[in-house]
Amino acid sequence: DQSTGCRMSEFNGEAKTAIGGGAINEKPRLYSLSSNPSPTRQVGSIDPDSSSWSPGKSLGHMLHALVGLDRYPNYLSRFQHIYDVEALESALKEKLDEVTRQKNDIIAKRKGIHDLVCRYNKSIEEKRSHEQSHSDTDDAAARTDDTMECSDSDCSNFWHSELSPPTSWSELKKRKILNEDAFKVAFQSMQTSRHRGRELRDFINGDVDLDLNPSLLEQLMNQEMFDVYSFPLLSTQFCYLLRKTVRDLSDLCESDTEFQYLKLGHRPIDLDSIGLGWVNDMLFNLFIRPMTKHLFAKSEQLQNTNKSRNAPSTLDWRHGYVAGYSSLPNGSKGATRHRLVPHTDDSEITLNCCLGEENYVGGHVEFYGLRGSEDEGQLIGKVERPNVGTALLHSGRHLHSVSEVTNGDRYALIIWSRSWSCLRKDACPCCYLNRRQDKTCICAPRWN
Numbered sequence: 001d002q003s004t005g006c007r008m009s010e011f012n013g014e015a016k017t018a019i020g021g022g023a024i025n026e027k028p029r030l031y032s033l034s035s036n037p038s039p040t041r042q043v044g045s046i047d048p049d050s051s052s053w054s055p056g057k058s059l060g061h062m063l064h065a066l067v068g069l070d071r072y073p074n075y076l077s078r079f080q081h082i083y084d085v086e087a088l089e090s091a092l093k094e095k096l097d098e099v100t101r102q103k104n105d106i107i108a109k110r111k112g113i114h115d116l117v118c119r120y121n122k123s124i125e126e127k128r129s130h131e132q133s134h135s136d137t138d139d140a141a142a143r144t145d146d147t148m149e150c151s152d153s154d155c156s157n158f159w160h161s162e163l164s165p166p167t168s169w170s171e172l173k174k175r176k177i178l179n180e181d182a183f184k185v186a187f188q189s190m191q192t193s194r195h196r197g198r199e200l201r202d203f204i205n206g207d208v209d210l211d212l213n214p215s216l217l218e219q220l221m222n223q224e225m226f227d228v229y230s231f232p233l234l235s236t237q238f239c240y241l242l243r244k245t246v247r248d249l250s251d252l253c254e255s256d257t258e259f260q261y262l263k264l265g266h267r268p269i270d271l272d273s274i275g276l277g278w279v280n281d282m283l284f285n286l287f288i289r290p291m292t293k294h295l296f297a298k299s300e301q302l303q304n305t306n307k308s309r310n311a312p313s314t315l316d317w318r319h320g321y322v323a324g325y326s327s328l329p330n331g332s333k334g335a336t337r338h339r340l341v342p343h344t345d346d347s348e349i350t351l352n353c354c355l356g357e358e359n360y361v362g363g364h365v366e367f368y369g370l371r372g373s374e375d376e377g378q379l380i381g382k383v384e385r386p387n388v389g390t391a392l393l394h395s396g397r398h399l400h401s402v403s404e405v406t407n408g409d410r411y412a413l414i415i416w417s418r419s420w421s422c423l424r425k426d427a428c429p430c431c432y433l434n435r436r437q438d439k440t441c442i443c444a445p446r447w448n
C-alpha cells in the first residue's frame, strides 16, 4: 500500500490524517501495537500485568517470539508462566484477526470498485452510441445494451477500446500508448534479440525476458543525479487518458451515493483494482526489469549470483498506482495529496512517471541519498518538472519527497517492484533496508 514506506523521523510531528497533509504513514513506527487485551490470568501467582514481557504492546517482543519459534524446538517451554504464552497467543490472534479484517475489506472494496468501473464504462459507451447514431436510435440502443453486462470479475476485458490491453506490437504502436522512442527501443531490442518475433503478450506476461539493447538504452536515458535515471516512457495522449480516467472514476465515486463508501479518490488509485493491471505488467516487463539489470542489479543486489551476468533481474512483483496532488486537494478528483514527506518506498526499484496536468506549479521530486549509506538525509538533487510521460527510475531505498503543489493538479503513475525470490528472501526487513550483510542480525543463520 502507499502508506508502508518508511519516512524520516524528523518529519514525525506532522498532521497525519488531514487531506493533503503530506504524511504517508498512518502510524508512527514505535514498535508497539495499538490495542492490547490483557492476557487472562490462569496459572501462577505473579500479576501478569506487571510482566515486562508484552508481545501485544511491543512489536520487538513479537518478532523475538517469531524468530524463537522458527529457530528452536519447544521454544515456548522457556516461559515460566502460561499467561506469558497466552499473551503471545492473544497478540498473534489479534494480528490474525487484522489480516482477516483487511482481507474481507479488500474483497468487498474490489467488488465495489469493479461495479463502479462497469458503471463508468457504461456511461462512456452510452455517450458514444448517442454521438454516433443520431439517425438510427434503435440500433444505438441495441449496441449500448450489448455493452451493459459485465461479468468479468477482474475488470481486465471490459475496458473501452483505448484502455483495453494491446494484443500485438503493431497495436501497441498504432494506439500510441508508449512514447515513440521508448516503443522503438523495446521493439528494436526484441527484433535483434534471441526472442525475435515473439508476441507482445509473451513479454507482457513475463513468459520471456526482454533484453534491452544497451546502446539504444543509452540514447534513451539520462542520469538526473546519483542513482536516479529518467527517460520518456508514455505518450502524452495516454497520460491524459489515465489522468482523465482517475479523475472521472473519483468523481463518479463521490457523486453516486451507491459508491461513496468506497472513497476511491481519497487514496492513490491502485491500477489492478480498476482493471488496468496490464499497464503495470507492460511497464514492469518491457522496461523496469530489463533496465534494472543494467542500472541497479549490482548496487541493489538484484542479480542472482548463481547465474551469469546476463541473467534477468530478480524483480518478481509489482504494484502500480496513480497518486494525485493538488494545490486544492480533493477526493473527487483523485488528488488528496498536497505534497509528500521524505520517505523510502517499500520497493526495490520504483518507477515514477509524470502524468501531468500540463500547468501545475511545485511538486518537485527531491532526493536525499540511499538509506543505509553515508549520504542518507543529504539533499542530493531535485527533478523539477519532467515532461508529461517522462519517467524516473530509482531505488526504493533512495529517500525522496514531493514538494508542495502550489497551483493546479499533479498526477504521477508510480510502480513499486520487489524481489521476493532473492533480496527479500533471507533478510529481515531492517537488514534489507540498510543492506546489512554482516550476518549478525537475529534473523541471520549464524545468530546464536
Ligand SMILES: O=C(O)CCC(=O)C(=O)O
Residues within 6 Å of the ligand: 002, 005, 323, 340, 345, 352, 365, 400, 402, 412, 414
Ligand atoms: O508523486 C511522486 O512523484 C512520488 C510519489 C511517491 O514517492 C510515492 O508514492 O511513494
Ligand SMILES: [Fe+2]
Residues within 6 Å of the ligand: 005, 343, 344, 345, 400
Ligand atoms: Fe515514494
